[in-house]
Amino acid sequence: MIGVEGLSVAIHGARVLTDVSFAVERGQIAGLVGESGSGKSMTALAMMGLLPHGARASGAVRLDGTDLLQLSEAQMCDVRGRQIGMIFQEPMTALNPVQNIGDQVAETLVIHGVASRAEALREAGKRLNRVGLPAARFPLTRYPHELSGGQRQRVCIAMAIALRPQLLIADEPTTALDVTTQARILDLLKGLVEEERMGLLFITHDLAVVAGLADRLAVMRRGEIVEQGAAAEVLAQRRHPYTRALFEAATHRPDPVPAAAEAPLLRVARVERSYPQARHSLFRRPPPFRAVKGVSFDINRGESVGLVGESGCGKSTLTRAILGLDPLQGGEIRLDGQAVTAGERMPAPLRRKMNIVFQDPYGSFNPRHRVGRLIAEPFHLTGRPDDAETRVAEALSSVGLAPGDAVKFIHEFSGGQRQRIAIARALITRPELIVLDEAVSALDVQVRAQILDLLADLRRRFGLSYLFVSHDLHVVRAITDRVLVMRAGEIVEAGPTERVLHAPNHDYTKALLAAAPELEVPR
Amino acid sequence: MTGRVQLYAGGMLSAVFLVAAAVSLVWVPHDVAALNIAERLRPPGGDYVLGTDQFGRDLLSMLMVGARSSIAVALVAVGIGMGLGVPLGLIAAANRGSLIDEIIMRGNDLIFAFPALVIAILITAVFGPSAVNAILAIGIFNIPVFARVTRGGALSLWTLDYILAARVAGKGPARISVEHILPNIANLLIVQGTIQFSLGILAEAGLSYVGLGAQPPTPSWGRMLAEAQTMIYTTPRLAILPGLAIVLMVLGLNLMGDGLRDALDPRLRRAAR
Numbered sequence: 001m002i003g004v005e006g007l008s009v010a011i012h013g014a015r016v017l018t019d020v021s022f023a024v025e026r027g028q029i030a031g032l033v034g035e036s037g038s039g040k041s042m043t044a045l046a047m048m049g050l051l052p053h054g055a056r057a058s059g060a061v062r063l064d065g066t067d068l069l070q071l072s073e074a075q076m077c078d079v080r081g082r083q084i085g086m087i088f089q090e091p092m093t094a095l096n097p098v099q100n101i102g103d104q105v106a107e108t109l110v111i112h113g114v115a116s117r118a119e120a121l122r123e124a125g126k127r128l129n130r131v132g133l134p135a136a137r138f139p140l141t142r143y144p145h146e147l148s149g150g151q152r153q154r155v156c157i158a159m160a161i162a163l164r165p166q167l168l169i170a171d172e173p174t175t176a177l178d179v180t181t182q183a184r185i186l187d188l189l190k191g192l193v194e195e196e197r198m199g200l201l202f203i204t205h206d207l208a209v210v211a212g213l214a215d216r217l218a219v220m221r222r223g224e225i226v227e228q229g230a231a232a233e234v235l236a237q238r239r240h241p242y243t244r245a246l247f248e249a250a251t252h253r254p255d256p257v258p259a260a261a262e263a264p265l266l267r268v269a270r271v272e273r274s275y276p277q278a279r280h281s282l283f284r285r286p287p288p289f290r291a292v293k294g295v296s297f298d299i300n301r302g303e304s305v306g307l308v309g310e311s312g313c314g315k316s317t318l319t320r321a322i323l324g325l326d327p328l329q330g331g332e333i334r335l336d337g338q339a340v341t342a343g344e345r346m347p348a349p350l351r352r353k354m355n356i357v358f359q360d361p362y363g364s365f366n367p368r369h370r371v372g373r374l375i376a377e378p379f380h381l382t383g384r385p386d387d388a389e390t391r392v393a394e395a396l397s398s399v400g401l402a403p404g405d406a407v408k409f410i411h412e413f414s415g416g417q418r419q420r421i422a423i424a425r426a427l428i429t430r431p432e433l434i435v436l437d438e439a440v441s442a443l444d445v446q447v448r449a450q451i452l453d454l455l456a457d458l459r460r461r462f463g464l465s466y467l468f469v470s471h472d473l474h475v476v477r478a479i480t481d482r483v484l485v486m487r488a489g490e491i492v493e494a495g496p497t498e499r500v501l502h503a504p505n506h507d508y509t510k511a512l513l514a515a516a517p518e519l520e521v522p523r
Numbered sequence: 524m525t526g527r528v529q530l531y532a533g534g535m536l537s538a539v540f541l542v543a544a545a546v547s548l549v550w551v552p553h554d555v556a557a558l559n560i561a562e563r564l565r566p567p568g569g570d571y572v573l574g575t576d577q578f579g580r581d582l583l584s585m586l587m588v589g590a591r592s593s594i595a596v597a598l599v600a601v602g603i604g605m606g607l608g609v610p611l612g613l614i615a616a617a618n619r620g621s622l623i624d625e626i627i628m629r630g631n632d633l634i635f636a637f638p639a640l641v642i643a644i645l646i647t648a649v650f651g652p653s654a655v656n657a658i659l660a661i662g663i664f665n666i667p668v669f670a671r672v673t674r675g676g677a678l679s680l681w682t683l684d685y686i687l688a689a690r691v692a693g694k695g696p697a698r699i700s701v702e703h704i705l706p707n708i709a710n711l712l713i714v715q716g717t718i719q720f721s722l723g724i725l726a727e728a729g730l731s732y733v734g735l736g737a738q739p740p741t742p743s744w745g746r747m748l749a750e751a752q753t754m755i756y757t758t759p760r761l762a763i764l765p766g767l768a769i770v771l772m773v774l775g776l777n778l779m780g781d782g783l784r785d786a787l788d789p790r791l792r793r794a795a796r
Contacts, residue, residue: 323691325687325690346692356691363685365685379694380693422688
């Protein structure tokens with residue numbers, strides 16, 4: 001139905017796509033897999049005629065015989081939405097925050113002149129119902145901020161399929177979502193493809209996501225398709241070395257680190273965290289929202305513990321309390337026997353013993369400072385030692401970067417390299433506990449595998465303890481000894497990682513495990 | 524007009540007046556305080572490049588000295604606004620949601636609630652007309668502008684991970700504000716500074732037009748306009764030249780402000796490419 005034939009794109013003379021060819025048939029799901037920067041999104045934009053300024057495309061994109069590359073902008077406007085729909089990675093910014101969801105879904109219908117406003121709204125209601133937002137619970141007058149990430153992604157899907165397009169392009173549609181939400185969105189997309197007989201081009205960096213979904217699979221690298229064919233065949237045979245590398249990265253597990261002695265480093269006892277809620281009445285104060293409800297656990301010296309749960313379960317709140325950033329409403333946290341208190345009252349020698357690595361490698365650094373200064377920031381706690389520069393160089397080499405990188409600015413580094421710099425910053429004061437807050441969630445599978453190896457290696461060398469916070473049980477499996485499963489502010493299950501993964505006791509753990517996409521590892 | 528052209532055009536226009544004001548500190552073609560009735564209302568040309576006024580004073584010299592007082596008043600007024608407004612905004616943002624934040628921002632609203640020029644007239648009327656009082660009056664109304672811009676910019680930065688990392692490194696709010704927040708909102712402040720600067724020049728011209736700015740014999744653009752008012756039909760040049768000076772200076776600064784915003788904002792810079 002739609003065929004991309006010899007598509008090449010150059011931006012200001014620089015080649016980004018070279019001779020890309022593939023086809024998507026009606027009722028079929030085609031996966032397009034590759035690391036970031038491989039040209040997956042550029043392919044989708046070229047198909048939609050949405051290339052950035054200065055880009056030149058050659059080749060052809062044939063939709064039922066018409067070459068989309070030859071159409072004028074006005075003609076393309078008619079194709080977009082009517083014949084090709086698209087959904088994006090970030091549901092938080094893909095919707096207009098000041099328009100209600102009914103109007104946004106109806107807009108597509110009104111713009112293409114197929115319905116009056118009243119009819120369009122009726123149709124919008126039907127579409128929203130189809131994507132799992134029934135009008136009884138989600139009236140058309142809801143605004144995006146009243147919905148969760150997964151629900152917003154459903155609205156985006158409803159918008160994209162409002163006109164029953166022949167082709168739906170989904171660009172990393174579940175990467176920003178929890179595993180359980182991801183599983184439901186994938187089910188929805190699969191159902192829609194069968195029901196509407198449309199084609200779906202599913203773009204992702206994660207082989208595991210498309211493995212159970214796609215009929216056909218194309219693997220992309222540096223603007224070229226290196227391998228394509230029936231999904232099962234590509235996954236089973238893995239002819240191209242790059243496909244093999246991707247596959248191994250997705251299932252990668254670093255060498256195990258020898259178990260630690262039973263000496264508690266961090267004790268979290270009956271910790272309570274609550275927030276005041278917004279007032280609805282002038283005279284009545286609503287009860288505070290309890291984000292963390294009496295949580296207790298220990299982390300031993302040299303131990304790596306996973307904390308797993310969906311977004312909103314209170315794991316970030318708990319992390320902030322452990323780091324002494326927010327005050328507790330009950331219970332206590334002891335690090336190395338000393339009580340952790342919030343704010344500047346916390347003694348610097350205690351604060352020195354822990355540090356954090358964040359999820360977003362782009363927001364973690366002040367863009368105006370050089371890497372040397374960024375990494376040296378925690379020296380604020382210890383006073384700047386005389387050999388500060390040597391220590392910075394050491395930290396850079398221990399995360400696999402060159403000491404000379406200290407004079408560069410952060411924008412000169414890729415996402416994976418930035419995450420290494422974040423780890424170097426966390427290591428600089430020689431802490432005992434490092435909190436890894438979704439530290440590998442934003443990374444490509446191959447980069448993720450490298451960072452996991454690095455973390456295991458650092459733990460072996462420095463005897464570090466990790467608190468590894470994640471929404472994905474399978475990432476945690478690779479690197480933790482013990483895992484805590486958190487739900488709605490409570491820890492519902494705790495135990496050795498292998499035991500929890502293979503014989504989960506709690507229903508919620510079972511649900512999490514079932515939702516996580518997994519590649520079958522042939523042994 | 525692209526940002527770059529705006530920046531250069533505005534910068535050049537502003538530079539002309541800055542240079543004229545700077546030169547007037549050491550040299551002017553003719554003494555602006557000396558009256559010379561014999562040379563009154565000379566047309567442009569010869570010894571007097573732009574001619575003379577009804578008292579025989581050289582118009583070019585008066586414009587040069589006038590530029591100096593306009594720029595001085597606006598510069599000090601912006602300095603007052605930045606010097607007090609930026610720290611207040613940083614404090615409010617560091618204590619967001621607290622009583623301190625409320626007090627600072629409601630104080631701002633209070634100042635905003637008064638029409639700036641009317642209060643400036645009130646201040647100069649009470650304390651006597653002088654350039655210093657004009658500076659103070661304009662400066663006070665710059666404080667809330669800078670406080671708001673600073674707080675708005677700082678608030679969005681406070682949610683970022685690198686601020687959290689600095690807190691984990693044990694840094695207090697004052698240190699974080701100076702080290703991490705201020706450099707990252709500097710571009711906002713520079714742009715706002717140029718805009719406030721041009722507004723300051725307009726305000727100074729307005730105040731001296733009604734006789735509440737720099738006092739005679741110090742020339743100022745606003746009073747030159749006022750004095751030329753009666754002769755607008757016979758010698759329009761006397762009103763047109765200072766008026767043109769005000770317009771061009773304000774236009775230059777606004778163009779420069781827009782250009783700077785485009786040049787300093789990485790998002791706009793990327794879009795332009």
